Amino acid sequence: MKNALSDYFKAAVSVDNVVFGFEKTGLKILLIYRGAEPFRDQWALPGDLISVDIDLVSSAEKVLQKLTGLEKIYMEQLQTFGKVNRHPYGRVFTVSYFALIKIEDAHLNPSSWAEEAAWFPINEIPNLPFDHNEILEFAKSQLKLRIRRQPIGFELLPKLFTLTELQNMYESVLETQFDVRNFRKKILFLDFITDTGKKENCVAHRPAKLFKYNAKRYQKLIENGYELAL
Amino acid sequence: MKNALSDYFKAAVSVDNVVFGFEKTGLKILLIYRGAEPFRDQWALPGDLISVDIDLVSSAEKVLQKLTGLEKIYMEQLQTFGKVNRHPYGRVFTVSYFALIKIEDAHLNPSSWAEEAAWFPINEIPNLPFDHNEILEFAKSQLKLRIRRQPIGFELLPKLFTLTELQNMYESVLETQFDVRNFRKKILFLDFITDTGKKENCVAHRPAKLFKYNAKRYQKLIENGYELAL
DNA sequence: AAATATATTGTAAAAAGTACAATAATAGTT
């Protein structure tokens, strides 16, 4: 009972993107409203079957662009989910990616079969089709791990940000609280965010200094054997 | 120019396993000698196309068992590689796994189209077919990351081990050196390896105490919010 | 008994992490 080679070439592969967005009100996830079967008229992760003649990474970017309008944003592969019956139309393996973006900069423009795209607070996610809730939980736990060891949190913030915004972002993602003084002491000691000399304006209180992420300084840290750990 | 649904169900999926084994002479990788096309008569990672009616995790275990004889060993998913032309027979996405085992306990029994299975020192890996060298490099870097934060190193050691063996294992995997006194102080402080009261015998020097990993104690550490970091 | 080989152990100094609250700077109000 040997399989013929052709028996193996009968699977489909999809990509599912977990897009994390941040704004003052907290961390959010981007979902699309499905305008096509299966699971039409349900909110789901922006994901789709991919073509056999496009590289995996390119496919992930293309799927995201088509369904949400987002492009050129930070993406990283997570894991592949491959239970036999996870898709009603046949054997579909799905490769999950996570992406990070500052919500203000995210111009949503859903097309293809995505009727809508909207941000959902991380703790108000509805039941999702397929195994999307499982994928989402995995993505959340991975984001927590990775954001502590790589300078990817800056993808969630505007180019210029205050130390308070930076701290709020880390606190939202990690679901924890930091002491203001200790947080600043540590982050400034690491020396890969630099004071731009600019300040907030039009705020009804003492304006905060604006900082920016300095990738070169971070590289130097790494070259010197330092390991980031927030 | 819309794709028909059937156009998507034309991919194959494979699993490639990076099996790390440890013994006194250092860290090794398990390769098989391919007795089938493509790349017949070359050493490669133990991997194979998988059937569309078996779950992904089960497939990974089955592929490893068939090609090498190994079963019930520690496995964890890494990443999926999906360049268009990575496989000469068509579009094949491969999901990589890494596995850990103590070489002494590994009874190799290659079957199916694997003509041989053998351990290769981690720094003497030949050129491999497909993108297997790339997969291997990714696996090595992931092993280094994961072994520092999870108690998976014990999978590479016998049930009873000496502190020197434990240190050698970590040093081999992490390609670094630890101070003997500081290493012991730290590992004993963590308190999840316990002295069995037994000792080495038949060694031409002071015999070392034998320890074992204590999973319950480790669980307690975690529950108390401790984060392992070697 | 001596030689050989590896196992075992402690301490002081440096670095990093933690807990904690008063002062500063702006816009808006009186």
Added chain:
DNA sequence: AACTATTATTGTACTTTTTACAATATATTT
């Protein structure tokens, strides 16, 4: 102009962790 409301900014003492470093112990072999 003085005052209020609001958030930004900053330092120090204490605790914990990490680091650097070498002499003694216990088994086998000669």
